[in-house]
Amino acid sequence: MTTQPHPEMPVEVLGDEECLRLLADAVIGRVAFQAHGVQEVLPVNFAAAIDGTVVFRTAEHTSLAEVGGRPAAFEVDGFDTVTHTGWSVCVRGIGREITAGDDLTAQRLLEMTVIPWASGRRDLWFAITPDHVTGRRIPLVRAADFGWIPGVVS
Numbered sequence: 050m051t052t053q054p055h056p057e058m059p060v061e062v063l064g065d066e067e068c069l070r071l072l073a074d075a076v077i078g079r080v081a082f083q084a085h086g087v088q089e090v091l092p093v094n095f096a097a098a099i100d101g102t103v104v105f106r107t108a109e110h111t112s113l114a115e116v117g118g119r120p121a122a123f124e125v126d127g128f129d130t131v132t133h134t135g136w137s138v139c140v141r142g143i144g145r146e147i148t149a150g151d152d153l154t155a156q157r158l159l160e161m162t163v164i165p166w167a168s169g170r171r172d173l174w175f176a177i178t179p180d181h182v183t184g185r186r187i188p189l190v191r192a193a194d195f196g197w198i199p200g201v202v203s
Contacts, residue, residue, distance in 0.1 A: 063184030068138045071127070071184065072097040077166075078125035080105065080177070082144060084115035095123070096161040101179040103140055104147070104158050106171035114173055116144035121177050138184040140177055148174045 063071070075097075081090045089112050093105040103123045107113040121144040128135030147155035158176050165171045 059188065061186040061188055063136070063138070063186055065182060068182045068184035069097070069099070069101050071136060072101060072103075072125060072138050072140070072182070073099075075125040075127070078103070078123055080113065080116060080121055080123050080144075082116045082119050082121040084112045084119075089113075094163060094165045094167075095125075096163045098158060098161065101140055101182045102158065103177045103179075104161050104163055105175055106163050106165055107173050107175065108169055108171050109173060113175070114146075116175055116177075117146040119144055123177050132189050134187055134189050136184065136186040138182065140179045141181045141183075142177045142179045144175055144177050146173060147176050148172070 076094055077092060078095055079090050079092050081088070083089065091113050093107070093113070095103050095105040097103055105113075121142065123140040124137060126135060126137035147158050150156040150159050155176070159174060163174075
């Protein structure tokens with residue numbers, strides 16, 4: 050289902066190629082999933098494969114270690130606070146642990162560089178292989194008058 054932009058606030062729907070380029074250029078995103086009956090959204094350092102597969106690392110006994118075998122969404126974005134423009138890319142798929150490198154795909158993904166900023170050991174590797182990749186950009190419509198943008202703050 051495609052969401053139509055509001056006519057007063059146009060949103061550009063990004064194509065697959067642009068989504069994958071933006072995803073590949075970013076280093077921090079958020080993983081959304083359910084663990085222990087609770088919705089989680091957690092930030093991670095990540096790398097993205099050419100097909101949009103997202104790879105990240107975590108520690109044992111964390112909520113993030115529960116993403117394996119579960120539906121997950123991964124979101125990354127960028128923005129410009131001066132122009133009030135921005136973009137977001139969302140990857141939806143199933144999370145899976147790849148730590149053991151049990152197949153050729155997992156072995157290839159384990160070769161990616163993922164350096165967590167958080168302290169401590171992050172020995173578990175996970176991937177979200179995309180079923181869907183979508184993206185949107187909020188373009189600069191016009192300069193704000195006195196810092197107010199009609200339709201956003203009135």
